[in-house]
Amino acid sequence: MNSELAIILIACLTSVACAIPGVFLVLRKMALISDAISHSILPGIVIGFFITEDLASPWLILLAAFSGIITVVLVEAIQKTGLVKEDTAIGLVFPALFSIGVLLIAIYANDIHLDTDAVLVGRLEYAAFDKLMIDGVSYGAKSLWTISAVLLLTIILLFAFYKELKLSTFDIGLSSALGFSPVIMHYGLMSVASVTTVVSFDAVGAILVVALMIAPAAAAYLLTTDLKKMILLSVLFGILSALGGYYFAAWLDASISGSITTVLGLIFLLVYLFAPSKGLIAVLFKQKRQRIEVSLLTFLLHLNNHDSKEERRVAHLQEHINWGKVRAQTVLELAEKNNMILIQNQVVSLTQKGLDFTEKALDYIITNKDEKIEDMKDDFFLFRG
């Protein structure tokens, strides 16, 4: 296998392996735990390296994953003392552990390939050249083997515990009432996230692991609320960014992991702006629409309350409701276009349709009963929520 293909494969497999636990971290509002773990496994890796003297030894992976779990336990322990809030607890634990790791490297291991820069951003470029050698025979890149194994394990666990994971993510009370232990699910997920982080860490670095876990899941969450679709979309985004990132980096002759993150950022930006119902543009449009409709409703109710012609003159209305000219004009036009009002000789009056509508709206406002608005949902954006 040539090294280019190996790098692409490692990038793709890593992004898929990260995307799956990432979905659950985002849904459980624990996204920042991945940040904490990715930093605080460093002392585990360094100590493991001192013991085994081999950067790809399985013991090292276990030790590092274990220090990831310790992070979670420490954060929870600090939180339980009630002295600080959860986010502060996270913010206190991982920089301290990370500092210990950095200092250990500085003091004892300055010459190994574990330099502190590589810790943060990884060296995907070199991952393909670190071959797995058994009895002098090369079996391809080491990272490829480890990440494949972890991905396989993640997928098996996902299929085996899908129902339990889903339930404990969305309804912790129900899941513990049904006898699934949320604690086991929590630590199970943390272990998977921790192991995935460790294995991806050597190839892609601490920060890209966080990006690979959170960004695909966040983008997917803006597009769907169906868990299965969300997982599939995250995996898709992960693979897309891995491929896009690789070729972008090759063209620019720059860091592959930085480039993958950048592509991920672009994907997220696009989804953030253009997602059909939850994207920024859709949301802003909806908010604007709702503002106009609230104005329209106020306007119609105002008309309903005032019978005298003098009160219903167009010029007077602008004064009376105290809207700016432009806004009053928009509302007036909207109402006229919908046949809700009639303007004759600068005097506004409600049509039958407008009258009916106002009555219904009043009914809804007074009784606050949902069935009153069922008909309005077709005409009115506002009532669609």
Next chain:
Amino acid sequence: MELIDFFTDYTLRTITLGTAVLGAICGMLGSFAVLRKQSLLGDAISHAALPGIALAFLFTGLKDSNVLLLGALVSGFIGTVWIRGIVTKTHLKTDTALGLILSLFFGFGELVLSYLKKQPDANQAGLDKYLFGQAATLVESDVLVMIIVTGISLVVMLLFWKEFKLLLFDKNYAMTLGFNTRFIDGLISFFIVLAIVIGLQTVGVVLMSAMLLAPAAAARQWTNSLGMMVILAAVFGAFSGVFGTAISASYNNLSTGPVIVLVAAVFVVISFVFSPGRGILFKQIRLIRNRRDLELKKTLYFMYGIVEKHQDITRPHSIRILNGFQGFTKGTLSKLADKNWITIQGQDWALTEEGFETAENLYNNNIPES
């Protein structure tokens, strides 16, 4: 290294002063971040500042730290605004937004840095120092910038003290009073970003958040007053800077940033354990003391049950009749005697008037009349 070096050695004096000022401003502004439950905002912003540094160098070609930090300020602020946009306009939660901005911005910054490294003519060496910080590169003008920024934020903080305080503890109330909460909110965020940016050169992107959090979290344990907390946090921060610099200067190969962070972490641990009001140690002691007190009172109440039936409450009883009761030992009896609730004569005990009254009223306070 001798103590006198701090005053005579130019570099060491500059660095020590720089880290002390940095620690002070971080502690000061970090207090607001911690109380606003925005502890991890600092982490996100400091990572988000990296592309600003890289791009500032890419476009200007200058390695002047003020130019680079201006870039950091801009991209840090864009990151903050985007985080707010994600949280307010979508259903993604704060933690996701923070994690996103943190990792995406940092990755992009790394991309630009790696691109710069490949450029043949660019003299980009040294940009890396912003990752972990290099206090050794501080010069007097940098420290001067720090002092000026600290002065400005101190003045602004004093001017808007009341508003800041109100916003921290009751945002809705501040709004109903007609304060422009958005402006004050933005002002606090701006100064937090500013503090982070000036710390980048010294402590680095990765550890900056701890600089902001740790002194404030430690200070919070010692006081319930905001003013006191800000002052204490500034002091803790300054000491972390000074001690950290001293320790890293005494050994070779120790980068200053991580050492400062670990010193700050020691302050946190000490505060968590030993603070009189909230600390774990005193809380535990209080718990034990309360439990002992409860035991004593249980014994007293048991005695009260025996004595109650008699006319003469101070008539002595034999100690033996307490044998069935779990709560009593020789120690508890003598403690009860110390409190003047009972008297002990040889093998007998007797309630005093005071002990009888105490026992009688023991549970009355808590039992509602029905």
